[in-house]
Amino acid sequence: MATKILYIEDETHIRENTADLLRLHEYAVTTAANGREGISQAMLSPPDLILCDIRMPHLDGYQVLDTIREYRPLATVPFIFLSAKTDEIDVRRGMALGADDYLKKPFTLDSLLLAVESRLQRETLREADLQARVEVLRQTMTRVSNHEYNTPLGGILGFASLMMAHYDEFDREESLSMLAMIKACSLRLKRSLDNLRLMETLQQVKPGQTEYTFFTNGASRIDPDRVQQQIHTLNDRLDASISCQPEVESANIALSDHNLGIILDELLDNAHKFSRGPHPIQITGRQAGLNYQLTIANQGLPFKAEDVARIAPFVQFDRHQYEQQGSGVGLAIVKKLLDLNHGLLSIDSLPAGETSVAIILPLAR
Structure with missing residues (x-):
């Protein structure tokens, strides 16, 4: 599947010429004539990379970038500014908002392709690293959860099975002792499950919520x-x-x-x-x-x-x-x-x- 690039640019000839050049290099390019249209397209069909001009009517490039980074499904999409506005303060502002690169207009096709390919490669490495971390976390959760849940559950099943198989062989004190162990195992299991739910709530809670x-x-x-x-x-x-x-x-x-x-x-x-x-x-x-x-x-x-x-x-x-x-x-x-x-x-x-x-x-x- 071809890599999807969204190019947001208000100057028609620059937008279409650049898009055609990228398509010749087998990128699937969609274009937007302004920031609002670009944000809408990105949210409806998330791209693999965004190219964006800075000086545009209605919403400038900085506002587009700020909106993109605030929208979780697009927060990590590589974002490259293409602009003639190259003052150091402008570059720093873009980077502070989360831009990944900054190309000065006019740019050559080689410099554009190099910027696009390097950012896509970096994103591929980032995703691979993230998947590796997720796998380690999954294995850790499985190991810890098996111990934390199966240990008390094993105690509950073990004592309950013992009492059912030999209920007439135990005196009152022995039965109460085993019931106490069943209760302790049950409380431990309940606490583990309650803590998971509480941690999930605490991680998601935000000001303004009940x-x-x-x-x-x-x-x-x-x-x-x-x-x-x-x-x-x-x-x-x-x-x-x-x-x-x-x-x-x-x-x-x-x-x-x-x-x-x-x-x-x-x-x-x-x-x-x-x-x-x-x-x-x-x-x-x-x-x-x-x-x-x-x-x-x-x-x-x-x-x-x-x-x-x-x-x-x-x-x-x-x-x-x-x-x-x-x-x-x-x-x-x-x-x-x-x-x-x-x-x-x-x-x-x-x-x-x-x-x-x-x-x-x-x-x-």
């Missing part, structure tokens, strides 16, 4: 009772008794109780998951000027400082070294909620394995 208001408005009170409440919730979900030592000052923070609960749950769950030995999880909270800092520290697996920037769904750290549970979504949710509420996340880890996760949030006014 969801944006929900996740960015509100205030709550953090105090020892609120932290203990979240510890009890975590104990119930994990069917465990987590050792924690909270020393939390009471304060009103600019974060809804719903969001506070999510952040506490994810950070406490992570601290428990990566703890080693008998050391309890240390939870400290204090006011610091106009902000409130909450720190959760544990002894166990170290976390590299440079990994903070890599926090994202399905990103696991040192997977080759540690058999981790989790999909990486939890920390990504915490980071996104903090970003939405003017908060900060920092992680400090010593080689010996002491890791401190600190969040900083504004105090409620």
Whole structure:
């Protein structure tokens, strides 16, 4: 299939002559006499590359480029300016808006073909790199998801099958113990699915939407009772008794109780998951000027400082070294909620394995 080029030019003879020359070199060229027509054609039939003049009536080339880059299906289409307007400030303006190249009129056919071919080759390489990245992400998601979903599902099916096959052989205490394990596995599976849905919502949320208001408005009170409440919730979900030592000052923070609960749950769950030995999880909270800092520290697996920037769904750290549970979504949710509420996340880890996760949030006014 021939490469599709859209050429937007208001001067008829330049437009048609250039289009004919490109067609002779086996490009499928469509033309537009002005910016509005060019944008419409590009949206109706996305081209592989756009050539555009700058000085045009109604909409100039800069406005065309700005509109094209704002329209997601066309955001990465190679865009080349062809213009006699070649002041450095004009070139910089075009590049700042996302132009890929800039040819000065009059141009030779060879220079035009070279510019077109080089941009198309670069786009081919970009697409190949993107596909490779997508494939790596797909494989990672499959591996992580299989572990994260099949492990609790296997527990549910295993205990349920055991109870059905031997229901008259277990006493009440044994049955309750297995039911507790089924409940814990079910809650873990539900949490994994809920977090996926929440992360998808947080990644798409924008100002003006109802969801944006929900996740960015509100205030709550953090105090020892609120932290203990979240510890009890975590104990119930994990069917465990987590050792924690909270020393939390009471304060009103600019974060809804719903969001506070999510952040506490994810950070406490992570601290428990990566703890080693008998050391309890240390939870400290204090006011610091106009902000409130909450720190959760544990002894166990170290976390590299440079990994903070890599926090994202399905990103696991040192997977080759540690058999981790989790999909990486939890920390990504915490980071996104903090970003939405003017908060900060920092992680400090010593080689010996002491890791401190600190969040900083504004105090409620």
